[in-house]
Amino acid sequence: MKRTTFANWPCSIARTVDLLGDWWTPLVLREAFYGTTRFDDFERVLGIGRNVLTQRLGRLVDADILERKAYQQNPPRYDYVLTDRGRDFFPVLAAINSWGDRWLATDDGPPVVMEHASCGHDTTAEVVCANCGEPLRLADVSLHLGPGYPERHRAAALATGRFRTPD
Amino acid sequence: MKRTTFANWPCSIARTVDLLGDWWTPLVLREAFYGTTRFDDFERVLGIGRNVLTQRLGRLVDADILERKAYQQNPPRYDYVLTDRGRDFFPVLAAINSWGDRWLATDDGPPVVMEHASCGHDTTAEVVCANCGEPLRLADVSLHLGPGYPERHRAAALATGRFRTPD
Numbered sequence: 175m176k177r178t179t180f181a182n183w184p185c186s187i188a189r190t191v192d193l194l195g196d197w198w199t200p201l202v203l204r205e206a207f208y209g210t211t212r213f214d215d216f217e218r219v220l221g222i223g224r225n226v227l228t229q230r231l232g233r234l235v236d237a238d239i240l241e242r243k244a245y246q247q248n249p250p251r252y253d254y255v256l257t258d259r260g261r262d263f264f265p266v267l268a269a270i271n272s273w274g275d276r277w278l279a280t281d282d283g284p285p286v287v288m289e290h291a292s293c294g295h296d297t298t299a300e301v302v303c304a305n306c307g308e309p310l311r312l313a314d315v316s317l318h319l320g321p322g323y324p325e326r327h328r329a330a331a332l333a334t335g336r337f338r339t340p341d
Numbered sequence: 342m343k344r345t346t347f348a349n350w351p352c353s354i355a356r357t358v359d360l361l362g363d364w365w366t367p368l369v370l371r372e373a374f375y376g377t378t379r380f381d382d383f384e385r386v387l388g389i390g391r392n393v394l395t396q397r398l399g400r401l402v403d404a405d406i407l408e409r410k411a412y413q414q415n416p417p418r419y420d421y422v423l424t425d426r427g428r429d430f431f432p433v434l435a436a437i438n439s440w441g442d443r444w445l446a447t448d449d450g451p452p453v454v455m456e457h458a459s460c461g462h463d464t465t466a467e468v469v470c471a472n473c474g475e476p477l478r479l480a481d482v483s484l485h486l487g488p489g490y491p492e493r494h495r496a497a498a499l500a501t502g503r504f505r506t507p508d
Contacts, residue, residue: 184452188440194502197358208503264479265468271437274353283488285351293473301432304467306460312431314459319395321450336375
């Protein structure tokens with residue numbers, strides 16, 4: 175059964191989750207952030223099936239999140255290396271990780287701790303307003319339609335009452 | 342076929358993605374952040390099957406991300422309302438959204454824009470170091486085992502070379 179595709183929804187969350195495809199993908203990305211580049215290493219560390227891994231790596235390459243770099247010609251073998259777009263997903267995983275640390279850790283505390291080399295301290299990820307730097311909270315935001323919202327769907331979207339009408 | 346469970350991995354990313362279950366779940370949460378509380382409204386706006394929606398809402402209730410509040414007794418009908426844990430997931434979705442805006446938007450620009458009422462400006466989510474406030478970048482972090490990493494797995498984890506040994 176083909177799953178529902180979210181790729182063309184006018185919503186960056188839906189597009190992103192569609193691109194990731196399933197929950198193995200963030201874990202493959204986590205491995206890439208740990209420095210893993212080889213198929214066999216992804217397979218061994220994650221305990222993921224080879225056919226599933228092939229599919230997920232291929233999807234990440236198609237999406238320009240990883241790129242293949244040959245390290246051997248005969249037979250051809252590749253490193254899977256993060257692109258700029260892929261590296262830019264790290265903060266998202268860091269935000270997921272911090273939420274999990276806050277709400278899903280055992281009483282012992284977080285399993286893994288991140289140190290920020292720039293400031294020299296153990297830290298966690300915090301999501302803030304890019305403009306004022308204050309933590310972003312649901313209660314403090316409102317949404318309006320952006321320039322990329324399809325014209326033919328704008329009236330219906332505004333009718334839901336969830337978006338502020340243009341000023 | 343039962344999918345692989347990540348719930349007990351010593352990794353807050355794996356635990357979080359296990360809890361979410363599949364990609365419908367972040368979109369159900371997105372709707373909750375938009376203010377949707379009724380089963381029929383989730384169904385209508387997302388175009389999700391009723392059995393899938395029932396399962397996803399039940400999972401979010403079990404995980405203490407949503408709670409059921411009766412608004413009618415006979416027959417019983419419920420609002421699905423965000424808990425503190427659920428509201429705290431908003432910054433994660435905001436970070437996903439910003440990444441999608443940066444890398445997956447059409448040439449027209451982002452489909453939806455967030456305004457931060459606290460500062461009065463259109464904004465995006467930024468993920469920063471909770472200690473120094475600088476943007477978190479992969480190149481600037483290192484990881485070490487935390488107190489919640491299972492004792493019996495610590496030696497093997499250190500042997501992978503991905504975690505700094507204790508100071």
